[in-house]
Amino acid sequence: MNKKAPDYGLRIGKLKSGPLNKISDVKGVKVGHYTLDDGYNNTGVTVIMPTEENVFINKLPCAAYVLNGFGKTAGTIQIEELGTLESPVALTSTLNVGLVTEGMVQYTLGRCKAEGEEVPTSVNSLVLECNDGRINHSDKRGVLPGDVFTAIENATADFSEGDVGGGRGMICHGLKGGIGSSSRLVKLGDENYTVGVLVQTNYGALNDLIVNGEAVGGKIAKSISSDESEKGSVIVVVATDIPLSSRQLKRVIKRASVGLARCGSYIGHGSGEVFVGFSTAYSLKRDSKECFCDIRILNEDKMNGVFRAVAEATEEAVLNSMLCAESKIAINGERIHSLAEYAHLFEQ
Numbered sequence: 001m002n003k004k005a006p007d008y009g010l011r012i013g014k015l016k017s018g019p020l021n022k023i024s025d026v027k028g029v030k031v032g033h034y035t036l037d038d039g040y041n042n043t044g045v046t047v048i049m050p051t052e053e054n055v056f057i058n059k060l061p062c063a064a065y066v067l068n069g070f071g072k073t074a075g076t077i078q079i080e081e082l083g084t085l086e087s088p089v090a091l092t093s094t095l096n097v098g099l100v101t102e103g104m105v106q107y108t109l110g111r112c113k114a115e116g117e118e119v120p121t122s123v124n125s126l127v128l129e130c131n132d133g134r135i136n137h138s139d140k141r142g143v144l145p146g147d148v149f150t151a152i153e154n155a156t157a158d159f160s161e162g163d164v165g166g167g168r169g170m171i172c173h174g175l176k177g178g179i180g181s182s183s184r185l186v187k188l189g190d191e192n193y194t195v196g197v198l199v200q201t202n203y204g205a206l207n208d209l210i211v212n213g214e215a216v217g218g219k220i221a222k223s224i225s226s227d228e229s230e231k232g233s234v235i236v237v238v239a240t241d242i243p244l245s246s247r248q249l250k251r252v253i254k255r256a257s258v259g260l261a262r263c264g265s266y267i268g269h270g271s272g273e274v275f276v277g278f279s280t281a282y283s284l285k286r287d288s289k290e291c292f293c294d295i296r297i298l299n300e301d302k303m304n305g306v307f308r309a310v311a312e313a314t315e316e317a318v319l320n321s322m323l324c325a326e327s328k329i330a331i332n333g334e335r336i337h338s339l340a341e342y343a344h345l346f347e348q
Contacts, residue, residue: 002161002162002323002324002325002326002340003323003324003340004021004161004316004320004323004324005182005212005316005319005320005323006021008323008343008346008347008348009347009348010211010212010316010319010346010347010348011212012182012212012312012315012316012319013184013308013311013312013315013316014308014312015184015185015186015305015308015309015312016184016185017182017183017184017185017313017316018183018184018185018194018196020157020158020183021181021182021183021316022157022158022159022161022181022182022183022196022198023048023181023182023183023196023197023198023237023239024156024157024158024159024181024196025183025194025196026183026194026195026196026239026240026241026280027194027241027280028050028051028052028280029048029049029050029051029157029196029239029280030048030049030155030156030157030159031046031047031048031049031155031156031157031159031181031198032046032047032049032150032151032152032153032154032155032156032159032165033045033046033047033151033154033159033160033164033165033166033179034143034147034148034150034151034154034165035164035165035168036142036143036147036168037168038142040137040140041136041137041140041142042132042135042136042163042168042169042328043092043093043096043132043136043138043142043143043166043168043169044092044143044147044151044164044165044166044167044168045090045091045092045096045100045103045143045147045148045151045165045166046090046091046092046151046164046165046166046167046179046198046200047088047089047090047091047148047151047152047155047165048088048089048090048091048198048237048239049088049152049155050085050088050089050239050278050280051280051283053283054111054112054115054117055085055086055087055088056086056087056108056111056112056117056120056123056286057112057115057117057285057286058283058284058285058286059084059085059086059283059284059285059286060084060085060278060279060280060283060284061083061084061085061244061245061246061249061278061279061281061282061284062079062083062084062085062246062249062276062277062278062279063079063083063246063247063249063250063252063253063276063277063278064076064079064080064250064253064274064275064276064277065250065253065254065274065275065276066272066273066274066275067254067257067267067273067274067275068267068268068269068271068272068273069272069274070233070269070270070271070272071128071129071130071233071272071274072094072097072129072272073097073126073127073128073129073235073272073274074097074098074101074125074126074127074128075087075101075124075125075126075127076126076274076276078124079124079126079276083245083246083247084246084284085126085278086108086123086124086286087104087108087123087124087125087126088104088107088126088152089126089128089237089276089278090103090104090125090126090127090128090148090151090166091127091128091129091130091165091166091167091179091200091235091237092127092128092129092143092166093129093130093131093132093133093136093138093143093166093169094129094130094131094132094133094138095138095139095141096129096138096141096142096143097127097129099141099143099144099145100127100143100145100148101125101127102145103144103145103146103147103148103149104123104125104126104127104148105123105125106145106148106149107148107149107152108120108123108125109123126276128200128235128237128274128276129166129233129235130166130170130200130201130202130203130232130233130234130235130272131202131232131233132168132169132170132202133169133331134169134171134330134331134332134336135168135169135170135171135328135329135330135331135336136168136169136331137331138169151165159181160179160324161178161179161180161181161320161321161324162176162178162179162180162321162323162324162325162326163176163177163178163179163324163325163326163328164178164179165179166179166200167179167180167200167201167321167325169328170200170201170202170232170321170325171202171232171336172201172202172203172204172232172234172318172321172322173203173204173205173206173208173209173217173263173264173322174204174205174206174209174217174220174221174224174226174336175206175209175220175322175325175336175337175338175339176322176325176326176327176328176336176337176338176339177200177201177202177203177321177322177325178200178201178321178322178324178325179198179199179200179321179324180198180199180201180316180317180318180319180320180321180322180323180324181196181197181198181199181317181320182196182197182312182313182314182316182317182320183195183196183197183313184308184309184310184312184313185309186242186305186306186309187305188242188298188302188305193240193241193242194240194241195238195239195240195242195252195306195309195310195313196238196239196240196313197236197237197238197239197256197259197310197313197314197317198236198237198239198317199234199235199236199237199314199317199318199321200233200234200235200321201234201318201321201322202232202233202234203230203231203232203233203234203260203265203268203271203273204230204232204263204264204265204271205217205226205229205230205264205268206220206221206224206226207221207226208230208264208265208266209263209264210262210263210264211263211319211339211345211346212319212346213262214345214346215264216342216345216346217264219342219345220337220342220345224337225334229268229270230265230266230267230268230269230270230271231268231269231270231271232270232271232272233271233272233273233274234260234265234271234272234273234274234318235274235275235276236253236256236259236260236273236274236275236276236314236317237275237276237277238252238253238256238275238276238277238278238310238313239277239278239279239280240252240277240278240279240280240281240306241279241280241281242279242281242298242306243279243281243282243295243296243297243298244279244281244297244298244306245295245297248297248298248300248303249277249278249279250277251303251307252277252303252306252307252310253275253276253277253310254275255307255308255310255311255314256275256310256311256314257273257275258310258311258314258315259310259311259312259313259314259315259316259317259318260273260314260315260318262311262315263315263318263319281296282295282296319339322338322339322340323338323339323340323343324340325338325339325340326338327341
């Protein structure tokens with residue numbers, strides 16, 4: 001696996017990271033990729049498995065937040081209304097959303113049937129996207145429903161980052177983007193908890209890029225040409241084992257914007273910033289016969305450490321998505337460089 005921010009001596013924020021420094025430091029969370037690179041297509045799908053249980057049967061508290069809505073995400077309307085997650089989380093390219101949704105529906109139907117559960121007549125699959133059309137021939141819609149199953153089968157805690165899965169064709173701050181992840185540990189009372197973040201980065205202008213407080217984008221821009229408009233998208237998925245309500249989760253995931261800003265984004269007109277967050281601390285049973293649910297949630301006055309964790313983990317996840325990605329050739333023949341090529345500007 002490629003080097004991540006700490007391997008370059010970068011210390012992002014104040015909180016410690018988990019053992020893998022990935023979203024999968026939250027127990028039960030795994031990530032799998034399917035990457036399509038056949039010399040013509042450069043795309044794929046990344047699937048976040050939020051729990052080892054059937055999440056359709058054991059729904060998790062969840063929230064979604066749209067900072068700028070230039071995007072085509074599927075599944076957030078029901079999350080906004082009900083506050084629960086009932087499917088794995090998929091990330092892909094824009095024109096593959098429908099195909100990936102089909103794969104996610106097939107997966108849920110098949111798992112329920114295999115487990116002897118009543119097969120649902122409604123499935124809210126969460127599929128998020130960024131446009132990879134500069135590197136990938138996106139009109140060919142290369143990702144098929146069956147590729148979602150491959151990504152799920154590949155799911156593991158120690159997953160790859162960079163230009164893999166849904167991040168294969170992404171560009172971030174004029175350099176190669178992709179999938180990145182990081183985590184932070186939070187102590188609340190006498191208990192230790194984890195906040196994990198995974199991003200799919202495809203936004204930003206090179207001149208605006210900041211690495212751990214250093215404005216390195218302008219220095220890089222002196223040696224390469226780059227489109228200076230802020231456009232594209234970024235998806236941020238937050239996972240935690242902290243007991244939070246869906247309302248609290250929405251407050252938490254909004255702080256991902258702090259991490260994006262620290263990397264130099266000003267949230268441009270043509271960029272879609274979509275955030276999703278879920279907690280694994282408790283689940284809500286499908287078709288429960290109980291009239292009431294007793295749940296334990298965090299005291300609202302104790303949220304600051306969680307907010308900090310999301311901001312720091314998002315900032316580092318963005319950098320990891322770029323540092324772990326290798327350079328690629330765009331459809332027009334332009335080389336999209338890797339941030340790792342310019343490590344001498346920020347390595348400590």
